[in-house]
């Protein structure tokens with residue numbers, strides 16, 4: 001067959017939408033923090049499926065749950081109760097501010113649910129004409145029309161207008177800007193406690209507390225998008241725990257299923273009352289298979305010391321990267337919390353990412369100049385050493 005003689009890349013180019021600019025490798029296998037391409041070359045993975053593979057690749061915990069649940073029940077419908085879904089919802093509620101959970105299939109869908117809930121709650125409780133959600137510049141909330149409308153980045157919005165109305169943008173880390181933006185039409189503030197795609201931007205210590213206070217004073221809702229920073233990534237279960245601030249709504253996805261597609265929208269009892277029967281739904285949301293895996297992943301994050309390990313490795317990694325900031329003029333700043341780490345350069349990050357790939361390391365670059373590291377939370381010290389040595393070598397050649 002012709003397919004046998006042409007490369008994977010050529011086949012992809014022939015059959016698939018060109019929505020992704022991909023690296024020229026085809027990955028076929030993974031274990032822990034390592035992945036292998038079809039030629040057998042290994043890579044240390046500091047992309048981690050973009051903050052998804054918290055327990056690493058081929059985790060026995062995931063494999064076991066997948067095997068067992070796939071023999072029991074994969075999917076029925078949300079017309080019926082299924083047990084793994086309830087187990088996961090209970091774990092989420094018992095370990096968060098929230099009283100109730102709605103399951104979706106992705107980060108965008110979880111945020112879509114949060115936006116719908118905020119509007120519906122405002123309609124039910126705040127009177128007419130309150131529907132505007134204040135969002136942040138440089139935010140990222142997904143690629144569906146509503147989440148795109150909430151995303152404060154011109155490059156992802158371009159060409160898709162008219163977008164959904166009812167979103168306003170203010171700079172992150174600027175409480176006065178939110179204060180000025182709140183008027184009679186506003187029902188909520190929505191933000192990522194740590195901006196991920198926006199370049200690993202960590203809030204100032206007091207910021208989230210001030211936002212909470214302002215929302216309470218103005219009688220509006222606070223929505224945290226923890227799709228990237230939640231589920232242990234920062235060394236705490238949820239990023240907002242570092243700031244002792246509770247939202248009214250929170251969304252999760254990426255690491256929740258360790259690679260199986262799942263999103264979740266969590267909220268307080270009072271808000272949940274605005275989503276009654278028939279108000280929102282999803283065919284695949286919270287299937288037994290996906291929630292059984294997510295439950296096993298969640299238990300492991302809680303019980304196997306994953307959070308402490310992540311926090312320790314995060315401190316170690318940032319310290320080592322600080323060394324590179326001291327050593328090279330064009331390496332500007334290290335940012336992050338736990339194992340969501342950014343290294344801001346004064347030069348384009350693309351060539352560094354490509355050099356890493358050649359040397360057998362997967363990293364990511366966001367906002368052109370910010371190298372972003374999102375390794376599995378189980379990453380070990382010697383793997384961090386290897387990553388930093390690799391960067392050191394590359395930077396030395398750029399000098």
Ligand SMILES: *Cc1c(COP(=O)(O)O)cnc(C)c1O
Nearest residue numbers: 106107108140141142196227228
């Ligand atoms: C990745 C991401 C999303 C979108 O998630 P998808 O599963 O790709 O739809 C939303 N919010 C944040 C903060 C993200 O990092």
